[in-house]
Amino acid sequence: MGRAPCCDKKGLKKGPWTPEEDQILVDFIKKNGGHGSWRSLPKLAGLLRCGKSCRLRWTNYLRPDIKRGPFTQEEEKLVIQLHGILGNRWATIASQLPGRTDNEIKNLWNTHLKKRLMGMGLDPQTHELITSCSTTVKAPASPITRHMAQWESARLEAEARLSRESSLFNPIPLGKSDSDYFLRIWNSEIGESFRKFNREDKTACQSPVSQASSSTKCGSISAITTEISPILLGSSIAGSNQNEDNECKSCKSYPEEMMVGYDTSSSDELEDSSDSALQMLLDFPINNDMSFLEEDIDKYSTPPAMLTENSFICPL
DNA sequence: AATCTGCTCAACCGCACATAC
DNA sequence: GGTATGTGCGGTTGAGCAGAT
Numbered sequence: 001m002g003r004a005p006c007c008d009k010k011g012l013k014k015g016p017w018t019p020e021e022d023q024i025l026v027d028f029i030k031k032n033g034g035h036g037s038w039r040s041l042p043k044l045a046g047l048l049r050c051g052k053s054c055r056l057r058w059t060n061y062l063r064p065d066i067k068r069g070p071f072t073q074e075e076e077k078l079v080i081q082l083h084g085i086l087g088n089r090w091a092t093i094a095s096q097l098p099g100r101t102d103n104e105i106k107n108l109w110n111t112h113l114k115k116r117l118m119g120m121g122l123d124p125q126t127h128e129l130i131t132s133c134s135t136t137v138k139a140p141a142s143p144i145t146r147h148m149a150q151w152e153s154a155r156l157e158a159e160a161r162l163s164r165e166s167s168l169f170n171p172i173p174l175g176k177s178d179s180d181y182f183l184r185i186w187n188s189e190i191g192e193s194f195r196k197f198n199r200e201d202k203t204a205c206q207s208p209v210s211q212a213s214s215s216t217k218c219g220s221i222s223a224i225t226t227e228i229s230p231i232l233l234g235s236s237i238a239g240s241n242q243n244e245d246n247e248c249k250s251c252k253s254y255p256e257e258m259m260v261g262y263d264t265s266s267s268d269e270l271e272d273s274s275d276s277a278l279q280m281l282l283d284f285p286i287n288n289d290m291s292f293l294e295e296d297i298d299k300y301s302t303p304p305a306m307l308t309e310n311s312f313i314c315p316l
Numbered sequence: 317a318a319t320c321t322g323c324t325c326a327a328c329c330g331c332a333c334a335t336a337c
Numbered sequence: 338g339g340t341a342t343g344t345g346c347g348g349t350t351g352a353g354c355a356g357a358t
Contacts, residue, residue, distance in 0.1 A: 015353080018324070039343065055344075056327065091346060102346070110348095278320055 013048045017057050021047060025054055026062050060101045067099025071108055079105055080113055214277040 007283070013021075028045035029035050035058060036044075038051035046056060059200045060066075075097055090102035090109075097105065114124040121129060 014328075052329090053327075059345095060326075088347065103326075104345075111324060224350075252355085 011048065012050050012053075014040075014053070017049075017061075021049070022057070022062055025058060029058065056103075060103045065099055066101065071100075075100070076108070076113060079108060081111070083109065087125070129295075140170070 022208075024045055024047055025041075028041065028047075035041055035055070038055045041047075041051055041054050042049045043087045045054075049057075070197050077099060079093060082096060088106075090106045094100050094102040094105050109124075117127070123129075
């Protein structure tokens with residue numbers, strides 16, 4: 001089916017916004033306590049623009065919480081790290097940088113960071129090293145790191161969604177206390193079980209990071225959280241019951257040892273509820289901590305390949 | 317001074333998804 | 338279940354500017 005244009009294009013203005021138009025839009029949104037329907041906004045506000053244009057102008061420029069000025073080194077670092085995990089999912093990346101818009105980040109990437117990575121001999125899409133024969137050096141894919149990336153991706157999506165819904169933009173400050181959480185898990189018995197399990201039978205859910213972007217695939221928030229959370233929660237929730245029902249729909253159940261300490265008493269309800277899975281995700285104590293991406297990998301006994309293969313090392 | 321080139325970034329376009337009917 | 342509509346997202350474009358020639 002053909003998609004109808006967002007509005008009647010006849011007589012509508014295009015191109016740069018004038019200060020007068022900006023003022024009209026801002027006044028209207030302030031006066032009405034919100035934008036309401038973008039489609040009807042231009043008519044109601046008396047603007048000769050389409051709703052889409054108004055929305056873009058507001059979200060990318062007029063919104064009061066927009067941060068102006070050049071990106072800091074920290075912000076650039078974070079963009080590179082998140083891009084390594086999420087790819088070109090600018091909106092999700094933007095949700096982690098307060099006051100920055102997806103458009104801004106996209107522009108930053110295309111004009112600066114991409115070139116910087118290329119200058120360092122890294123493929124800007126995969127963040128992998130480009131060899132002389134213009135192929136990328138691909139480390140053997142590790143299921144746990146892919147899952148870590150998937151989990152992180154899902155977590156960021158969840159946060160983005162929540163921040164959109166609440167219209168708040170107050171990210172939880174980055175902390176250090178759990179910075180090595182994944183690595184501790186990886187090096188623990190749980191990690192060992194997980195590795196063992198993945199070697200055996202998890203191919204159905206071993207989608208690459210890029211696939212995690214699709215909510216219809218195995219890497220959806222629901223699938224990821226039900227898949228990953230037993231491992232993570234298994235370490236964070238003490239004294240809970242066991243239940244082998246919690247599993248990825250398209251995968252086999254988890255090995256029993258992985259489920260130790262995991263409270264699945266309500267997993268039947270959780271299983272099919274992405275909201276519940278989302279909650280489980282957000283309850284995980286690693287709140288917004290991206291610092292593990294920056295940690296010196298030498299501090300851990302983890303094989304360096306595990307980190308480099310997913311571009312967890314910031315090339316700055 | 318005129319022209320060219322490269323860069324930046326605001327804005328547009330088309331598609332996908334979610335939701336309502 | 339099918340269709341219409343609203344919204345969000347990512348890719349792309351092009352005007353404006355600065356520096357080089």
